[in-house]
Amino acid sequence: MSLRTPLGRVLGLGSSGGGTGHWWSQRVTAVALALLGIWFVFALLSLDLSSRADVSGWLSRPLNAVLMVILLGVAAYHSLLGTEVVVEDYTRGSARVLGRVALQFAHVVVAGVGIFAVLKLAFGG
Amino acid sequence: MAADNRPLSPHLQVYRPQITSVLSISHRISGVFMAAGLCVLVYWLTALAGGPGAYADAVGLLGSWPVQILLFAWVVAFFYHFLNGIRHLIWDTGHGFEIEQVNRSGKFVLIAAAVLAVLFWFGVRMGGGA
Numbered sequence: 001m002s003l004r005t006p007l008g009r010v011l012g013l014g015s016s017g018g019g020t021g022h023w024w025s026q027r028v029t030a031v032a033l034a035l036l037g038i039w040f041v042f043a044l045l046s047l048d049l050s051s052r053a054d055v056s057g058w059l060s061r062p063l064n065a066v067l068m069v070i071l072l073g074v075a076a077y078h079s080l081l082g083t084e085v086v087v088e089d090y091t092r093g094s095a096r097v098l099g100r101v102a103l104q105f106a107h108v109v110v111a112g113v114g115i116f117a118v119l120k121l122a123f124g125g
Numbered sequence: 126m127a128a129d130n131r132p133l134s135p136h137l138q139v140y141r142p143q144i145t146s147v148l149s150i151s152h153r154i155s156g157v158f159m160a161a162g163l164c165v166l167v168y169w170l171t172a173l174a175g176g177p178g179a180y181a182d183a184v185g186l187l188g189s190w191p192v193q194i195l196l197f198a199w200v201v202a203f204f205y206h207f208l209n210g211i212r213h214l215i216w217d218t219g220h221g222f223e224i225e226q227v228n229r230s231g232k233f234v235l236i237a238a239a240v241l242a243v244l245f246w247f248g249v250r251m252g253g254g255a
């Protein structure tokens with residue numbers, strides 16, 4: 001006999017209330033980052049990084065700008081998911097709540113600023 | 126047990142370090158280190174969008190030797206986390222869990238990460254010639 005309610009079994013969310021969603025998003029973003037990472041590594045190798053004209057010419061091309069925006073968003077999300085787990089492992093109580101909220105704020109700011117910089121460049125200076 | 130005095134994971138101190146545990150905690154350390162690295166990536170992008178003066182300043186800062194050491198550490202962290210992350214994804218399909226396989230894939234990740242990091246570091250061009 002199971003002590004779990006039928007509703008609990010159907011929802012499958014477990015004691016954390018989060019189920020496998022967090023874990024699964026970590027995997028999906030990992031696959032995306034593996035592909036975007038390969039793209040970014042080869043892009044960096046193809047550029048003269050000390051030349052602003054070279055780098056901004058590359059980044060203002062639509063395909064590169066779009067991939068860079070996606071990379072920033074996905075990396076920030078994967079990083080948020082990952083660092084949240086780290087905070088949950090080593091803290092409890094209000095420190096855990098504050099830590100997670102601080103991570104969420106910081107990641108949104110970093111992604112927002114980075115995406116703005118790419119768009120500013122892509123839309124012409 | 127009261128919710129606020131349950132033991133926290135993962136008790137690193139009580140284990141003898143082995144390749145499995147060292148690579149596992151290294152995945153975490155490299156991930157957290159790269160989370161900080163996102164700030165550097167975004168700093169570089171804002172300097173790029175900021176114009177020639179801002180970009181020249183950034184190239185000066187990023188090219189200074191203390192920052193170069195940090196950047197090399199980020200490159201190592203990236204290639205390690207990238208390869209070990211793929212190792213994780215293979216595990217998630219249920220493969221590679223025999224202890225010799227785990228040891229072998231771990232050694233492969235270490236060597237390949239070191240090789241790729243060095244190749245990338247010397248492949249990147251920062252001005253001037255080739």
Ligand code: HEM
Pocket residue numbers: 026027030031033034037075078079081082083085086152153154155156157159160161163206207208209210211213214
């Ligand atoms: C380049 C491709 C990448 C791949 C294939 C990848 C893969 C993974 C995987 C599979 C996990 C889950 C590991 C586990 O369950 O223990 C993970 C965790 C993590 N990743 Fe990534 N990752 C990548 C890039 C990044 C980047 C760019 C960052 C940061 C900016 C990052 C930060 C983290 C963090 C903080 C964790 C949590 C570590 C932990 O819980 O111990 N990853 N990564």
